[in-house]
Amino acid sequence: MSTGPGADSAPAPNTPDDIRTTALTKPKGGTFSSLRIRNYRLFATGQVVSNTGTWMQRIAQDWLVLSLTGSSTAVGITTALQFLPMLLLGLYGGVIADRCPKRRLLLITQSAMGVTGLALAALTLSGHVQVWHVYLTALAGGLVTVLDNPARQAFVVEMVGPDDLRNAVSLNSANFQSARLIGPAVAGVLITAVGSGWAFLLNGLSFIAPVAGLLLMRTAELHKVDRAPRGKGQLREGLRYVAGRPDLIWPIVLVGFIGTFGFNFPIWLTAYVNDVFHAGAGTYGLLNTLMAGGSLVGALLAARRGTSRLRLLVGAALLFGLLEITAALAPEFWLFALLLVPIGMFGLTINVTANSSIQLATDPAMRGRVMSLFMMVFMGGTPLGAPLVGWVTDAYGARVGFCAGGAVSALAAVGVGVVLARLGGLRLKIDLRRGRPHVAFVPKEAARVLTTAA
Template sequence: MFRSLRERNYRYYASGQVVSLTGTWMQRAAQDWLVLELSGGSPAALGLAVALQFLPTLALTLWAGVFADRFDKRRILIVTQSALGLCGFALGTLDVTGIVALWHVYVLCFVLGCFSAVDAPVRQSFVVEMVGPAQLTNAVALNSMTFNLARIVGPAIAGVAITAIGTGWVFLANGLSSVAVVAGLLLMDTALLHRAKPSGKERGQLRAGLRYVRGRPDLIVVLVLMFCIGTFGMNFESTFAVIARNVFHHDADGYGMLITMLAVGTLSGATLAARRSAKPGSRLRLMLIGAAVFGALEALAGVMPSYWLFAVTLIPMGIAVMTFTTSANSTVQLAVEPTMRGRVMGLYMLLFMGGKPLGGLASGWLAEVFGPRWPVLLGGLLSLAAAVGGALVLSQQRKKGLIQPQG
């Protein structure tokens, strides 16, 4: 199950990610709670913070994919990860000194979003350079395990820490945790990387990447489905703070528990994906099943009458969403030419993350006007509809011979 960890460089990377991502999830939980405290519990303010954090994705992610194909990915990641850590230090300092205001949080959300927009496609396309194509699916699944282990530990620690010492120290801890991933990148043996040939400096590289995707109907279906679910279905985490506080009347530790329960499911889903990576099968079929089950379970969670029924439903929902995202990621990366991988993953991350501003604002508005449950309920129904639509389109394309069956 852990075959990709045989690669020395990937071991350094994964070790640093465990620490850094734990800090990231601590900051996300503390940031949501701080926004609610500063805004008097406003869901719209929280939605605006989410939108500002993901808005730079629209402008920067595609160009980050071009940079990933042209320049040294490892060096880019050292810069972006260092900058993300500095954002944590800045917000923590403002909070601990007692001068933090809501507009400070908004500005730092935007700055953090700028560096995250560059970091994401570079980091995604760097995985195959560390492990090679044969171990990519396993590495993607293990990355998901790391991500979701941090999602379990981080909010749980944050929930206790916010109550005990305040949000500011949580932000400072996240800034310190970034040292681990930067150290892992610096310790890598660059001679062991499976680097693709750089794309060069000719003009029109971004347009060439878009033309490449336009000629691949299978990729288009995956990317459109990722946009729909990423925008409308996967905005539930920012809604959890409102649900915990305003619906079930729990404090920060109750909010942290909801994220932890979801993460138990996503960690389980990532573990299953790592085990499946050695077995043949259709990634597209698995992706569609995961998307449909996720949508149905999210809609169900939206009508759960009690805190613990809502929390327990998040576990199978997490398994389903991880099945979807892991399958979609490996499908795209393994289906493209190595020289196009950065640009295609830039488009992938743009559609996945670029809808977050729209989804964040829509979730905040729905929660403000109709109640905190509505973003979860409607997000699940829209995700289910997108999965069914994607399955129908793929079926028609196969009948026309536009898509070859996967092994």
């Protein structure tokens, strides 16, 4: 059901003035406002079940590979096979997502993910599993993700409309982080009690929930979005579209730097646990839980926030980088662990703000391609940055590696912030008078007037 001619997209900001004032429409009320929409409730319920299963499989899969090979390199290969398809083919997935009905495409991708989990479960429980089987299922899952990610991202606005998009994106992130808290814990119990195969089985069965939710949706209540017709050059068209929109390209650039250099927590946390604090797997699990808890808090706070400005994205990225540097220099374990909570919170804020801002600033016919580029840069950068970050960490120590990642994130935030400020005709205003914002970006004309008045 469409709510009118302007229901499917926000005005596309192309001018510097628009860049200065870009914000999403204020949601209709409350942290969980999107859940009043039946179709989104079905979607969210299915996702929390399948996300929990996915986290269970991730933990069990890594443990199985380590058990079969005794090699951390083999675990790294498994991770790379999951992410490389998005890096290499992500843009093509966006083209397909723009052409196809997204609900129908999601029915296919979610079913395929369930099949890969069941296949790995059958091999493991029968005692025939070999490491190449795990590699193959990891690659298959990565290939399915190439289509699933842009389709799932772009389908959100069809369920809730533009007014509730930011809230729905935030709740999706809260959903994912909740599963991140539950899934590994359940997987640990299952692996210890009955083996990895049962975790794979439950993951495969968990996809029944999102498939059922998609089938139960009332299609008449979906917001109509025009699909891109088949044609040549649509991939290049999508890249040209993003390149000509500074309000899209610069947030994607910022997310790319942070995703490549600032989100390598498995490398840093394992190095800290082993080399700095000389602890065990339980401590590693505790640190991941603290970060996931901070991310969950960040998602819920983002759901309450009524607007999504590019300045919020830049500010969150700067604080994220500075917190990483601070944590890298923390002398005591308790301080390091405590700082992981706000790091998780601001990392999630970056993701939600960039995601929702880019979606609403994009023409509906281009949304799949733009979001595939966003996800390709954010997720696909990790396999590229991880070897470099890992080498720095091995060569110079965990503190230097973590500090370097934070420094790159902070510098990227400053650089992108300066570019956006110049494009938006803004300048930095410092006002030390009591009761005034001490530091703020304001239009250049206003800054000159305020300076003269002072």
